[in-house]
Amino acid sequence: MSDALNRLRWRCQRGMLELDHILRGFLDTAYPDAAPATQRAFEALLAMADADMLDLIMGRTEARSAEMADLLILLRRHE
């Protein structure tokens, strides 16, 4: 497995069970074939705090970019 993918896998380990499921599910099934913009949005998402990330995924707060909005749709689909 590549170092870059391993690094992302590590960052998908969070303090909330729900995030573990959503992020790992996406990384394993969709990330490798995702568009570069989507991959960049995923990496930006992983830099966020758990609670803020969950608010975004659950749709309680709005994405600030079109790429992030597209990613959120994919994340919800891949859980």
Add this chain to the structure above:
Amino acid sequence: MSAQGGITAALGNVSEDDWHWHMYDTVKGSDYLGDQDAIEFMCRNAPSAVYELEHMGLPFSRLDNGKIYQRPFGGQSQNFGGEQAVRTCAAADRTGHALLHTLYQRNIAARTQFFDEFYALDLIRDQDGYVLGVSAMEIETGRPWLFESRVTLLATGGGARIFRHSTNAHINSGDGLGMALRAGLPLEDMEFWQFHPTGIPEIGSLITEGVRGEGGYLLNKDNERFMPRYAPHAQDLASRDVVSRAIAQEILAGRGCGPHGDFVYLKVDHIGADTIKERLPGIRELSMQFAGVDPCEAPIPVTPTAHYMMGGIPTNLHGQVVAPERYGPEEGVPGLYAVGECACVSVHGANRLGGNSLLDLVVFGRAAGNHAIEYLRDNPIPRKLPADASDLAAGRLARWDRPTGGERVPALRAEMQRILQEHCGVYRREDLLKAGIEKLNGVEARLADAVIDDHSQVFNTARLEALELENLLPIARATLVSALARTESRGAHSREDYPDRDDDHWLRHTLYSLANDQLDYKPVRLKPLTVETFQPKARTY
């Protein structure tokens, strides 16, 4: 995640309150297994701990008069079992998150140096029993490190990932407990695990009691509303342990739902889509996302889900780890402290009350910090590291560098989780527990030949998962062995074959040690610090 959460302290901002009433509730909630000196210490110190957090900047929700908002939680009473008390302080629905941020900011101000991407492997202990630091692995590079320290404090959380159905994040692999066991230290009261009755199967997300509070009820595969058979009065709103036991009974009797018959349904659509959307929006989100079910249209699958570990590494009022070393059952281990879910002081005894876990870690975290300062003052000179300080960790790391060929770690972990769920879940029985230990022996034997496919060095999560399994397995063993030995039912430990609490024989704490599965016991500390003992009596609500 969906739990409202909070930190309990008798501030009296909403209803009249007293720390002594909080103490009574905690002793009773623990089913009299909690140590009453520790419970008095915690409840007495709760208001000052909350005010200290407030002064640090924790953004508590507020009442109209500006005081800290408090909400009612189960098991809270006024006047020693009287009217419902309103005692749990909250920062909206993310108190734990706010607490974490507040304390993190204080660490930044204190210029604490964080080693974020390091994984602690083992305690370093010398021949005199002093703990001198930890061995660790740098996750980014795979490099082994030794951290030499006169004081080590474990705050590594619980280990509910030993169960198949768990509300815990994947990082809750009980690493501190594994480290303690390998260092020859015992674990206390590991038979006591709190199960939340309504978690989403496989995923573990909690569906709060609020759903049943709004009129939701549970159904078995025959579409029968079964709770009235178990709790004719409170029915679906009975306490967590009662509802968990009822669901477990239905599943064991073959009345569970789904292809494996391992869950029941929580029906709420009858209260109407508008009401659900208005009063339970978060639960609807969770259910749609993680169960694939819109509760406005269909029932939510739920099952009892491991939530919190009441036992842990034995500690005293100062957060110092204690063990039966030479002179008695509670001798301090010099240089070692434990705080939070990984520790057992014991304030939760056989059953934890909501709102007491954040309080436990704040009160005893502060006590441990204060004691550690004194310890450092009294022990100014570092002791010499033993020559073999890194051997245990080096061996563990090298073991996973073997070439591929044997069984895989995820499969063994899944099997352990199935064993614990089936043999040591909500209900326990001698034959089930013994069979569980036999099966676990098999998993442990197969672990010796297990391999990982990825031998790279950078952020190798496969290696981490293998190391975590080496911590989870002895926790699972401690749980099964301790549960088999305790031939009574108390709090969260329900033995079908011993349905009654037995104070004559079991008003004592279990101490499990890894060597030969040794069990020792120590008495419950029934004498509080300054007030009268709350004598054990029947626990009814």
